[in-house]
Amino acid sequence: MNDRKQPLLYLYDLPKDKTTSVLIASILKEQANYEISEAPQIKRVQDRPFYTAIVKINDPNRYDEICQKLKFFQIDNKECRALPYMKELTAAYRSVTNQNNNIFIKGIDKNKSQKDLEKRIMELLGQQDIVSSLKISITPDHKSNGYGYVLFKSQELVEKALKLQEEGLINEMLITRYQPKDRRDMRKAFNNIYIKNIPAEWKEENLRQLFSKYGHITSLALIQAQIPGQPEGTTAPIAFIAFGDPAEKDKDPEIGIKSANTAVNDLHDVVFDGQKLYVQRAMGKEEREQEKKREQLRFKKSKQRCNLYVKNFPPNTTEQQLRDLFGSYGEIESLKLLPKEGEALYAFICFVSPDSAALAKQQLHLHSLNGKQLYINNYELKEVRQVQQEAAQDQAGFQNYKKQQPAPLTLEILNKPEIYQLIQYLMITLKQQQNGRQGGNQNPRYNNNNQRTGGQRTGGYNNHQQIQQQQMQGIPNNQQQQNMMQHQQMRQQPPVMPPQQMMHQQIPVQQIIPQQIQNLGLPPHIIQYQVESNRIIPAVIPQNPNYKQNVGEFIYDYVEQLSSEIHAPKITGMLIELPIPEIQAFLKDYNRLDRKVKEAHTLLQKSQEQ
Structure with missing residues (x-):
């Protein structure tokens, strides 16, 4: 993989009226079988014909594959492009890269797609995977202009393409060396x-x-x-x-x-x-419309600091009253009073100088007109408000989309130190439970920590100090200090609310299983899982800061049976990091837990093979 700072995917030529974060996520899932975890950064510039976007790919092992699959894609039958982050295309290197590795092509068949053109280029040069970037110039409605650019992966490929053109072996288009020009000069090229x-x-x-x-x-x-x-x-x-x-x-x-x-x-x-x-x-119709919008936007932006938005004045307020009030702070260029059903609703007051507008806003922001306090703010462009509203709606839509998607297991959680601390705490607790079993505890799964002697617990959760003191005997002083420091750090972790607190009495499973479940003929361990999980599910809520510890302690033995002793700690850590609805789902269904464990086990094996 190239020298990259971040695994980012850049999307171009996105139609404004269709592009949303949910649509981008759906395209990646459909074409690359990849589920993004973060909303794409969509750049919405009103005076540009298309949107662009940046997508973060969190799986470095699949980054190149995803970039290749998304190189050319369609939105509403309109061709779009995707490029990986490339150091050679950053501002510091772009001019050299374009000059050395780029070619200009004209005479392209206007019915030919960018994907078709790339395929044809590779056929002519007799090599695969030689194009870093390819773009056919298009109009605002995604129609080809008949010319484009190809950025090759090496300068030798440029020379080879030019030689084929000189020898007359390329007839359907004209290839020339790319000559970079100043954008100001390009605008003059008519x-x-x-x-x-x-x-x-x-x-x-x-x-x-x-x-x-x-x-x-x-x-x-x-x-x-x-x-x-x-x-x-x-x-x-x-x-x-x-x-x-x-x-x-x-x-x-x-x-x-x-x-x-x-x-x-x-x-x-x-x-x-x-x-x-x-x-x-001279410009085409679409280009003229775009230029007209740009001119209007430039004019509005130039007046933005001079223009005030005023509301909350009495409905019978007249234009002259507002002019008299605001005119004392500077020359007014225009004043527009916008009525609704005969009543003044709000006004735009444009000063000649931005300083006058700032002074009026400062002096009148607490001013009352006929008993009503004025609301005064700088005018915001309608286009800017539309972009802000669109972005907010898009963000909300993506969040709803993610809530509806089943959360995939990921190895990323294994890189979180807090997960390993939790697993370490989990192992200590389970070790204590095992010690309790060896001491004659009749419960095959849990140490009975709720038995009391003289009003005090005798079980493992509140017996850490005693166990530690026993373990410290015979250990050198420096090692004891280190162990005590580790133990003290462990005690600073949030307190665990063990599942045993919900099971004050150890009742035989057969006495609490409904007859209907027993009649299904399920294996005893599944029946026991379903019964015991029903006791812990009510505690799996956001308000319980310890629900992960609760779930981890409960499922650990089952995970160990379904996978292996080696993988059980990591798989347990992966499972408790799933969203709460997913955790509740596998607690309610043993078969779902089985599938999640196998999925996690497969991920771990793949990570070890790489």
């Missing part, structure tokens, strides 16, 4: 421009005469378009102009790009015949 606010009397000849001085025009279209927000049939002229290289052969695309950029820089917002011309890069 040769097609869009013009609006054109004077109504202008013809195609007027546009050609104005724009031809910036370069060779390869196409020009002047059309009448519906004006947004106006009645049907209300139109205005708009135009599209493309620039290019006038040469017939070996055309240089940079010539058209330079011409278009110069035209935009010189003519945008210039007035002609009383109209301020709008000249910008």
Whole structure:
């Protein structure tokens, strides 16, 4: 496995309207048979066409396998990508990696998926597992743009692909060496421009005469378009102009790009015949909508510190009253009073200066208007509130999803020191029970700690000091000190509430088993388990801080019988770390306990083999 800080899986191109933590968890379970334990970190950026997410994989032994199975997946028939954490793609190394190991491909069949393209690349180069990352550029609605990028695992593979292209062995697409560019330069890489606010009397000849001085025009279209927000049939002229290289052969695309950029820089917002011309890069419909939303969001963010949200004023409050009150703290740019059924409900007050807004909020936050105390806060973008609400709903949905899923046994709990302390305490207690049996105790499973002599317990739970003193005889002083320190640490653990406290009298099993159960013909040990487990189940509740010790002491002997003496401590520790509903389930059903023990035993064997 590569040098990784954390086993993280990065998901890309996730559709906004479908992506949830529950859906991501379901995809991993379905495609990789892996159950995530933590909610994915979904990055919700409103001005981006897609969401991204980070998933933590807690099983390092399956990390590479899961990454491979999730490399390309679909959500609502829309292709998404997954990448493992790779050091070479972090910010410090990305530019070098892209320059050395990356290729640019254009002319890709728009019906070809990313998975199909990767398969074809491997076929052409005659090797498997050679691609670190592959991406086909897509539109906001997941349609292919016909070009993409491939990041190979070595620079030699890049040279091999370029050589095949040069030798004419690749015909269905064009492969070139990737040339990293500044993002600002990439935004300028266009040769097609869009013009609006054109004077109504202008013809195609007027546009050609104005724009031809910036370069060779390869196409020009002047059309009448519906004006947004106006009645049907209300139109205005708009135009599209493309620039290019006038040469017939070996055309240089940079010539058209330079011409278009110069035209935009010189003519945008210039007035002609009383109209301020709008000249910008031409975009597709989806891209225009995205750009419009981004512009609106940028404007709202720029005004966020100037804008106040005000409510809790009397219903008959007028706009002028609010303007008079808030206007004393600075110039007001706009004030919007939002009524409902004739009554003022809340208001947005936008100051010219953010300092004025801050001062008004500070001075008026305890102010009363006509007997009602005002509520004043900084305006929050609707888009931000939507993202926050979506994130909260998503988190709640994932928690409900996890509650409904059966908890898998995991070896992670064996790495917790507190589990080993609990097992150690458990072993001491069981040892005391065994000593009690050897002393003539008739109960085959438990030492009768509830017998009293002169009002005092004589059993193992309250007899640690006596046993310790007996064990200390004949041990060197330094060893005694060490043992006493260990014993003192053990005594500092939370007190155990043993199951025996629930069984004040040892009644023969046959006297308390309902006749219906006896008639089933179950083996005696299963009958005894079911009867005794019914006594401990009421104590398995969150309010009981010692329920794990209770359960561990009860099931240990059964676990030892179902597995082995060697594995019993660890398996018991694994079982008591399950969620309470799972513990209650195997306490109610011996067969379920049997399955859980076998599952844990298999996990332990696999961990020892690796």
